Amino acid sequence: MRAEMRAAMRPEMMRATKFLLALAPAIVMAQGLDPAAILKPLSDSWPTYSGDYSGMRYSRLTQINQSNVKNLTLAWTSRMTGGAPAAGGFGGRVGGGAPTIVGGEGTGEANGPINIRASILQVNGTLYFSTPDNAWAVDARDGHTLWHYFWKTKGGTHIGNRGLGMWHENLYMETPDDYLVCLDAKTGKEKWHVEIANFNLQYFSTMAPIVVGNHILVGTGDDLDEPGFLQSRDPETGALQWKWYSVPMKKGDPGMETWGDVDTASHGGGNVWIPGSYDPENHLYIFGTGNPSPAYTNPPGRNGDNLYTCAIVALNVDTGKLVWYYQTSPHDTHDSDSTETPILVDGQFNGKPRKMVLHASRNGYYFTLDRLTGERLVTSKFSDTVNWAKGLDEKGRPVRDPAKDSTVAGSLVSPNNGGATNWQPPAFSPDTGLFYVPTNDAYAMYYLTETDPRGAMGLGGKDEAGITSMGAYLTAIDYKTGKTVWRHKYPGFGGNIGNGLLTTAGKLLFGGDLSGNLVAYDPANGKILWHTRLGNVSNAPETYMLDGHQYLLVAAGDTMYAFTLY
Numbered sequence: 001m002r003a004e005m006r007a008a009m010r011p012e013m014m015r016a017t018k019f020l021l022a023l024a025p026a027i028v029m030a031q032g033l034d035p036a037a038i039l040k041p042l043s044d045s046w047p048t049y050s051g052d053y054s055g056m057r058y059s060r061l062t063q064i065n066q067s068n069v070k071n072l073t074l075a076w077t078s079r080m081t082g083g084a085p086a087a088g089g090f091g092g093r094v095g096g097g098a099p100t101i102v103g104g105e106g107t108g109e110a111n112g113p114i115n116i117r118a119s120i121l122q123v124n125g126t127l128y129f130s131t132p133d134n135a136w137a138v139d140a141r142d143g144h145t146l147w148h149y150f151w152k153t154k155g156g157t158h159i160g161n162r163g164l165g166m167w168h169e170n171l172y173m174e175t176p177d178d179y180l181v182c183l184d185a186k187t188g189k190e191k192w193h194v195e196i197a198n199f200n201l202q203y204f205s206t207m208a209p210i211v212v213g214n215h216i217l218v219g220t221g222d223d224l225d226e227p228g229f230l231q232s233r234d235p236e237t238g239a240l241q242w243k244w245y246s247v248p249m250k251k252g253d254p255g256m257e258t259w260g261d262v263d264t265a266s267h268g269g270g271n272v273w274i275p276g277s278y279d280p281e282n283h284l285y286i287f288g289t290g291n292p293s294p295a296y297t298n299p300p301g302r303n304g305d306n307l308y309t310c311a312i313v314a315l316n317v318d319t320g321k322l323v324w325y326y327q328t329s330p331h332d333t334h335d336s337d338s339t340e341t342p343i344l345v346d347g348q349f350n351g352k353p354r355k356m357v358l359h360a361s362r363n364g365y366y367f368t369l370d371r372l373t374g375e376r377l378v379t380s381k382f383s384d385t386v387n388w389a390k391g392l393d394e395k396g397r398p399v400r401d402p403a404k405d406s407t408v409a410g411s412l413v414s415p416n417n418g419g420a421t422n423w424q425p426p427a428f429s430p431d432t433g434l435f436y437v438p439t440n441d442a443y444a445m446y447y448l449t450e451t452d453p454r455g456a457m458g459l460g461g462k463d464e465a466g467i468t469s470m471g472a473y474l475t476a477i478d479y480k481t482g483k484t485v486w487r488h489k490y491p492g493f494g495g496n497i498g499n500g501l502l503t504t505a506g507k508l509l510f511g512g513d514l515s516g517n518l519v520a521y522d523p524a525n526g527k528i529l530w531h532t533r534l535g536n537v538s539n540a541p542e543t544y545m546l547d548g549h550q551y552l553l554v555a556a557g558d559t560m561y562a563f564t565l566y
Contacts, residue, residue, distance in 0.1 A: 032169035032185060033123045035211050039280055044545040046122040049163055049208040050425065051542065055277035055343040057427040058503045059543045063550035065506030068565055069520045069530045075551060075564045078143030082134040083110030084150055098145035103190045104152030106177060108133075111158040115538055116555035117499070118163035119208060119425075122544040127553075127560075128171055128185065132158040132206075135173050135181075137188060140546055143562060147188030153177045157204035157221070162275060162423075165209030165216060167235040172216055174205035180218055180238055194238035201226050210275050210285075212317050215241060217285060219272030225293045228271035228309075230285075232320060242320030246270030246289045246308045254322070255307035264301025269293035270309035274339040274423055278317065279355070279371060285317045286357055286371070288338040291329075298333060298405060305330035310338045312359055312367070314374060324374030328361045330397055333405045334388055334446070335417055336363035343428045343435065349377060349480055358479050360426055360437040362419030363388065365398055368479050380482025382475050383420035385441040388413050406446040406462040416444035417464050418497075425540045427501035429509070429523045434476040434485055436509060436523070438498035442469040472497045472514055474526065488526035490514040500540020510552065512537025518554055518561075534561055 033047055042051040043060045050057050064072065085100035111132060120129040126146065127138040133153050137146040156176040165172040170191065171183040178197040183190055197203035202224040210217040216233040227249060232241040247268035248256040259265035269292045276287025292302060292309040308322075310329035315322060329336045343358040355371040364386035368378035379396035389398035404413050414420075418440060426437040443466075450461035474488040490498065492514040502510040509523040518537055520530040534556040541554040552563040 033166045035167055035213055038211065045124075046120065046542050046544050047166060048121070049119045049165075049210060049275040050277065050341060053212075053278035053280065053344070055341050055425075056345070056430075056503070057425055057501060057540065058429055058505070060505045061543055061545055061550050062504070062506045063545070064504070064508065064543070064552060064565060066508060066522065066529060069506070069508060071565055072530060072532075072552065072563045073566050075562045076143040077559055077561050078138060078145070079559045080114050080116070080131075080134075080136060080145075081558075082114045082131060082150065084152075098147055099188065100148045100150055101188045101190065102150050102152060103181065103193065104133075104150075104175075105179065106152050106154035108153040108155055110150075111153065114558035115160070116558065116560065117160040117539050119540065120542060120553060120555070120560070121164055121166055122542070122553070123166060125546055126185075128164050128166065130161045130164050130173050132161045132176050135164060135171065135183060135188070137185065138560070140544065140551070140562075143560060149183055149188045149190070151175050151179075151181060154199060156199060157223075159204070160206050161208075162206055163208035165211045167211045167216065170235060172209040172211070174207055174209060174218060174220075176204050176206070178203050178205050178220060180209065180216070180233060182238060192238055194233070196220065196231065196233075207273050208275050210278070211235065212278050212285065215317055217317075219274075219287075221271045221273035221290070222269070223293075225267040225269070227266055228269055228290060230272045230287065230315070230320075232317070244315055244320045244322070246272065246311075246313070247292075248307075258304035258307045260301040260303035264299065267293065268306060268309060270311075272339065274341055277342050277344045279344055282372065283317050284314045284323060284371070286312065286314045286342050286344065288312055288340055288342065288359070290337040290339050291332045291335045302331065306332070310336055310363075312338060312342055312357060312369065312374070314371075326367070326369055326374045326376060327397060328359070328365060328367060329363050329400070331400055332363075333400065334363070334413060336361065336419065338362065340421060340423065341425055343426060344371060345428060345479065347433065347479070356479065358428060358435050360421050360435070360477070362415070362422060363398065364415050364420035365389075366435070366477055366482050367396070368482065378479070378482040380477075382437065382477055382484060383415060383439055383441050385414040385443065385470055386420065388415075404446075406448040408448050408451070410445045410447045410465075412443060412467070413446050414443045415440065416442040416466055418442065421497060424498060425500035427503045427509070428479075429503040431505065431507060432476075432523050433479065434523060435479050436501050436503065437475050437477070438501070438511070439473045439475040439487075440469055440497040441471055441473070443467040474498065474501075474511060474521070476523070476526065486526045488521065499537050502541040502543060504543060510541040510554075512541075512554070516556070
């Protein structure tokens, strides 16, 4: 009798098991993300822009390693479609209908093709990511869409979007027309949105919000003559907690002595458009600021170093107060943003333990700084062709050569406007002690086309003519000396310099190259261990562990690719 009962129960048990397995993703999604989880070393998940707060983009996963990386196999692909939903209110996914939720303050439709540049969050088996005006939740096991959110924009610059932030069951997205949007992570439904910058002043917002405790840190960009700032928002309401301007706004403000007059300073740029890193022990949020405006001209109001533009800045995350700064391009005249994500490392320097910040700037110079004080420890060139500076000052800062400013006759300058590096995330491996950064050795002619400062606002008043690239490289730097340990030349003749990097405890370094390949390198020497061609690799690779399998995830244009070992 008992055997018969057990036999009769098996189908019911199997159905119940299948039901629970089907329900599991929904149960897991409901757990959300505790901000404290971001404090842990990066391993199974990818809960914030750089994976963890250090900015190293170093995963402790080892299932994929040097011995088996050649066996990586495509697990799934998922091609994304943005914009408003089709008739009936559902987006298009094969086999069914993921809901599309529509929000926004404007009437704008989709702006151009989908190009995924964002870091992709992986939390509890779900992937969350964004492009301008769009956000998605996707199943991390097979790539099918769970929901899609579309923001109807008022317009603006749709150059890219760096990703989402997550706090418990809330997701946060910046929009090109300068709103911070809060979405329910389970459903994609909008909870609220708040204005974070004045759209009419030509601000545009592309940064991935960074969650630190009960702070949502958001930044904006602007190519007109408007001040840059970083602000902290309440995660539940979006209310402003604090706002830090990266230029002096009134007489008596710190740094005003480095400008010629108040009006120019308070319209001085220094925008914050790339996420920074966080030191939880010292409550320091460390990030970079953009160039002063006008970017290429040199009006009287720009006399001096122009603080705090083109600088690495450390703020107390709870108060928004400045703790220290270090300027990488004093009085910049070449649009050399210092916004590239800094990397926080605890290591040896001159035989003693030290807390450090590692940074490769768009201007072609590499810096190692003390993390507590901002003291410069190392300055070096990581691009062989850099010629805009004529040396270093007593603080190890490059000294601008006025002869390399934009001129009516034209000036031959390296790097070009794209920079020796740009927004693409660098990486660091504790195993090798090396800092890795995509590099472009390129020249351009800089012409001054408007000598009246009134006609040279923002990025106007100049013209740039690209000359040539001597090559694009993956560069490995010793943070203790600033010396280049090895360089791997990408195939081709420069231009796009790849789209960010990933290192792992499996002794691997992943990145895209100029020919559309996703490549695995030996981080010790740059030797290629594996590659596959995807097309335009458009974001930095990431990795996560799910159901006992380590996945390697990357995007190429409108499509995500997930690889694993089988």
